[in-house]
Amino acid sequence: MAAAEQDVIILGAGPNGLACGAYLVRAGARVLILERNRETGGGLATEEHGGFRWNYHATYMMLAELMPPYWDLELETRGVRFVRPEAQVAFLFQGGKSFTLYTDVEKSKTSIARLSEKDADTFGRMYGEFKEMSDQFIIPATYAPPVPPIDQIELLQKDALGKRIVEVSEMTPREVIEGYKFQDPRVAAAMLYLGIMWGIDPEERGLGFMVPLYVYRMCNAALVKGGSHTLSSGIQRGFIRDGGEIEESAQVQEIILENGQAKGVRLADGREFRASAVVSSLNPEQTFLQLCDPKKIPADLADAARNWEWEGWSYFTSHIALKGEPPRYEGYDPEVNSALSVVIGYESPEDVLHHVEAAKGGRLPGRVAFHACCATLFDRLQAPTGPFGPYHTLRLETWAPYQVQGKDWDEMKADEGKKFFETWRRYAPNLSEDRIIERVNWSPKDVERRLADMKRGSIKQGAYTQLQMGHLRPNTQCSNYETPVKGLFVCGSSVHPGGMVILGPGYNAARAVATSLGKKVWWDVPDSVRKARERGYLP
C-alpha cells in the first residue's frame, strides 16, 4: 500500500504518465502513479493468447529511438529494442499492381517507378523535403514546450525551409499532397493515406505540418520487439527500481481542490493520497469536469474542457492467431511479402476521401480497405515457436466510425472481422479461415472501454484541429503543462505535441513539474532541440 503523502501523483499509467513519472522519480520526487485498469501501459497493450501476442492498440512506433526518454531512461538496457524492417509499407492495387516504400528512399523510387517514373522522382523530392522539415523542426518541436502560433511563424520566417514549413502548415493535408501533383492516382492515394492515416482530417486547415511527419516516419516505422507492451514495461521497471510506486485497479474519483489548489486525490474506495503536484495524463473532460469540481476551477477552463472536440472517427482492428505460413500475395511483386505493413483497397485519392467521409458520417465505406501487419515476420517472439508450428500473428486495422448508424459494434464486429479477412484472402489466397486458431475483433467501442481517456474512440484523446494543436492543445492556459489550478498539471496526448506514443507530453511535462517542485532537472536538452534552437526555429 502506497504512502498517503507523496510529492507527485500521476493519473494514468499510459506511456506519458509512466515517462513523466520515471523522470520525476529520478529527480528525487516521491511519485505514485494511479491506474484505473488492471494493467499498466495504456495504449501500449499487448494481450497474449496461447503464446500469440496481440497488440490491441499502438503497434507502429514512428519515433522509436528518436524519443529522448528512450536514452534518458536507458530503455535499451531494459530490453526495449525496435525492429525496423527495410521494406516498410506496400500498397496493393487491383490487377496485381503494387509498390513498396522502404527506409531507403532510392529503393522506394525504384518501386514507384514501375507505376510511374515521374511519380518516383516526385516522391524522392517530396520525401527529401518532408525529412528535412521533420528533422529540423517538427521532431525537435515535439520535445519542447509549444510556442504561440504567431511567435512560431515569426521564428520560422528566417530561412527558406522555415518559410516552407509555414506554407505547408497553413494548408489542408489534402492540399499538401495534391501540391506534389502525383500522376498515377494509385500513388496519389497512397501518399494521401500515409499522410492522414492516424486520424488527420484531410480537409482540416492548419494541419498540413502533420503530413510531412507522418509520411516520413511511416517510411521509418518500427515494432517494439516482444510486443508494444515491452516499451511501457521497460519504463515501468525503471520507475519502480528508482523507488516509484504504482497502484493498478485504482479508480480515482476526485482531485482534491482546496482554496483553488490541487492537494491530492480521492479514490472511489474512499482512500486519499496527498501530494504537492497532481499530474493528469487523462483527457480534458476527465481532468477538469469529472475529477475536478468544475465550480472550483476557473470558469473559462471548465468551458474550454466542455468545448473539447473528439476525433471524427476511430479504428477497428482484428487480431489473429494463425497456424501455418504467413500471407503470400499471389500475382504481386514478391517484395510486398516482406513489408512491415500492407495497405489494401485504395485505388485513388477519392477512395481515401470517401472512407474518411463515411467514417465521419457513421457509415462503413462501400469498399473494404485497411492496412495489415504480420509482426512475426520480423519478431519471432510474438507467436509460439511450437509445437506443430509455424505460427504467425496477424493484425489488420481500418478507419471506422465510433458509432455505425443504427448498429451496435458488439453485435457486428465478428462479421466485420470475417469480411476484412475475406478481402485480405483475395490478395493472399494462402490465408484461410480454417487456419485461424483464435481471433479477437476490437471495435471503436472496445477502444473506449479499455482506454477510457480515448472517448468516442479518440486515439489521441481529442481531434487534431487548428484550434487544438500546439500552443492551443488543450488550451492556451494549460499547454505549458501547468494549469491555472495551482498544483495541477497535465501530461497526456491531449497536450502538445499530442498522441501516437511519441512520449512528448510526458517528457515535456516532467520538466515543468520538476521545475515547479524545485527538483533537479537531471536530463539534458536533446541534440535535435539544441540544433533547432541554434537555427532559431525554437526559442
Next chain:
Amino acid sequence: MVKKEFDVVVVGAGITGIAAGAYLQKAGLDVAVVERLGEAGPGCMTVETLEPGAAINTHIVMGLTGMGPCVEDLDLERFGLKMVYAPTQYGATYKDGKNVMVYHDPQKTAASIARHSEKDAQRYTRIINNILPEAVDLYKLVMYSPPTPDNLGRIWESLARYLDMTPQDIVTMNGFEMLDLLFESERVKQTFMGVASIGFGGDPIGRGEGILNNFAIMWLPQGLFKGGSHNLVHALVRCFTHHGGTMIYNSPVEQIVVENGTARGVMISEDSPYPEKEIRARKAVLSNLSAPLSLQVIGEDKVKAADPVLARRMKDWNMSGESPFMSVWLLKDLPRWKSDSWDPAIRECWEPYRCWDSWEEAKQWFTLFESEELWRTVGTVGEIFLTAAADKTQLSPEGHCVLVYEEELPVHLRREGGFEKWDDIKWKVYEQHTEMMEELAPGMKKLILASQVHTPLDNWRKNPSAIYGHEYGGDCKGDQWYLGRLAYRMPIGNLYQINSCWPIGASFLGSAYVAAGIVAEDLGVRNQPWWNHPPLVWYLKQVGLA
C-alpha cells in the same frame, strides 16, 4: 542489459521463479530472472480478450498465497497484493439442485454438510477440530519444508491421528476408501473427491498420497486475487524489482551453461532483444522449467554424466495427467444456479465445482481418464470459476461477467488423430461444456455474449515448459510423488531444479519458498530477520479465525 553477470540467474518467470528470485534478492544476492514471454507469470495471467474490463484468468484462479509465509516475508501487500476472501472457500453445485458449501469457518461448512447428513457433519467437524490446532505446523511440514523420509513419516502420523487410525491404515488406503469410511452422503463425498481430482497433492486413487491429497481439500485456505490473478505477479515482480532484481523479458533460454561440472550461466535466444546472449551466474542457476525441458536445456549428456538414473527419469517424466481445458463465456449477467433454491449462499461462491452426477460416476471417471476416454469424461468434473460473484472488480464496466469451466481432460487424442487435433475438436468440447452448464444453471445459454476456449495445446504453445499443456511440472503421483519428485539440488555444481519438485508450484508458493531456503542456505544468506514468518497465520487473521 547493464550487467552481464549476476550472483543468481533464474530461468523462467513463473510465479515460483519470481518468488524464489525475490527471496534471494531481498537476502542480498544480485538476481536476474530470465523469461521467454514479454510478461511474467505465464500460468498466472489475467487478460481481457473477450471484452475490455472483463477479467479472464487464463489459468491460476485459486488464490492460495495467503496460506504461506511469503505475504509477510516479502511484504507483498506493500507491493500491491490484494486478496479477497469471500465467505466460501469453494462449493459444489449439482444437477439435482443440491449443493455443498465449504467455508473458511468450519462450523458453517458443517451446517452445509448437515443438510445432506447430520452424521457426516459431525465427522467433518471432528476432523477439522483435530487439524486446526496443529494447522500451522502441518502446513509448514507439508507445504513449506523439503520432502524427506522423516517428514513423510511425520505426515502419516499426523493424518492417522486426525482420522483416529494408524499410520499403516493411511499408507494402505486411497482417497475413495477414506471418503467411504468417513461419510455417507454421496454429494459430500463427490464434493471432496471432485476438488481432489485436480490431484496437486497426490493421486486420489493412490495409496497414502490419495489421503494427503483429499485432506488438503477438506479445508482449503484459498481466496481470490483482487481484480484478477495477475495481481500476484505484479506484486512479486515489483517486490523483486524494488529490491534491485533484474527482469530479463523476451529472452528464451536455450542453454544452461555448464563448465567443468558447474553451472555458470545461461545462453539466450537470438530472438531476444538483448544483444548479449550469455548471462553469467557467479553463484547459482535455478531452473524453473519442467523436468524434460530442463534436461534439454542443461544438456542430456551433462546430466547423464553426473547421474544417469536422474537423466533417464527427467527424460521419461510423465506430463500426461493434468492438462486443463478451459471454456470461457462472457455473460450479460451472473448465472443463477439451479441449487440456488437449496442454499442461496451459492450466489456468492466464486468456485462452485462440477462434481459428477453420482458417486459411482466418480469412481468410474478415474478409469475412463486413464484409458484416454475423452468424450466420456468431458463435462463431468471440473472447476467452475465465477470470480465476479465475490469480486465485482472483475466485471466489465457494463457489468458483464466471465464464467469459466476448467477441467483436466485425457490429453493425447490418439483416437482423434493426435495431440495436434485440439485446435480442431475444441468447439465440440465447448458445446458439451455449454450444455452441461445449462443444466447446472438453467438459462445460462441465453446470457452468453461471446465465448473462447483454451486448450492443452494453447497452454503448450504459450509455455514450452508446459509439455502437453501440463499445469504444474509433471504428474504428481506414484513415482513422481513427494520423495519421487525431483530434488532441488542437482548433481551439477551451482545448479538447482525448482520445478517438478515437491510441493508443486501453485499460488501458495511452496516450492519457491523451499527452493529459496535451500539456495540461501548453500550461499550463506538464509539468516534474515524478515525471513521467519510461519505459514497460515496471515490467512487466519484475514478470515477472522486467528
